[in-house]
Amino acid sequence: MFPPGFFDRADPSPDHFFYAPPRLVTHIDDQAIAAVGVLYQELGMTGEVLDLMSSWISHFTDPPERLVALGMNQVELAANPQAHEWLIHDLNHTPRLPFDDNSFDAVTCCVSVDYLTQPIEVFTDVARVLRPGGLFVVTFSNRCFPTKAIRGWLYSDDASHLEIVKRYFEAADGWAEPVTKQCIPPGIPGDPLYAVYATAL
Template structure:
């Protein structure tokens, strides 16, 4: 059965279909959400018990990462996977770094049940095969492990998939939750608005727990 059945043709295509390796070659040592939203991401990770203040040391994969991972206190082990080696090298919280193009190969190059949590911040909208990627995220997560996808309303519009751009902001959490359901291996995902008080970037989060016995 086609995991994408029901999505319109072209939903996961992009305006710019040139190789991602070309687009992401220049270093971009910038942040893509404001400081309040960054703090809200870190607060979510702390609430989920996947940062350096967790009751026990945890190993976390930051999927589609860059030069910064938004942990208030970094976890004991942080694997960062992204497209730009220089950006990943600049990530001082990282303990392992992997340069990998998930649109070229949606398999996450880690062993089965290797990490306690997977986070993906403001990046899921760039995946052209998100269900395959999320299915492999389930593979590398230990049973009971947590997936946390956060996003705002900013993106590189030529590289975000068309379906994301055409989906109203307030419905994008539902879209991510549906992709997680179709990937399989997760309990029912939860969608939450995590925008911090005051003026600034909005923030949404979709979280899900890896099914199975630890």
């Protein structure tokens, strides 16, 4: 489904080296951040929510009842005011999530899917930890750390990125048909924002 080398990266070193220095910055502009919050609100992201590849901000307009932030940097995660709990976990090293089956009502991944080297395994395990009918919402823009993004992402345009994430859902086990959305399309000043989401079976 994906050609050889698609998931290679310019910097193949363990990710914990790259993410060791805290980066308390935003990776998309304010308009895109607001669009993420609006999308979460429209989709009813409430209850117990897992924020994958998280940092110091989770972009919820209305924070869920319980938010678990999973990421790579302790300082960033500890600074997240919306997180009730947080933990360090490297998905590229261990795609299996450290949670029981049916643990969450929803899962989010904001502007980080382009760094996954084993996305099919991760998406399959997200379906495992979601309760039936729960949503996995993946949002992204056109910014990245180029040395850590996978080659297939770097050599694709934004329209292709939507198709790539859609194919992740289709290749993984446990998902209904994914939906693609341009939350902020190209041509509007500022960062574009795209979303792909699907419901766990």
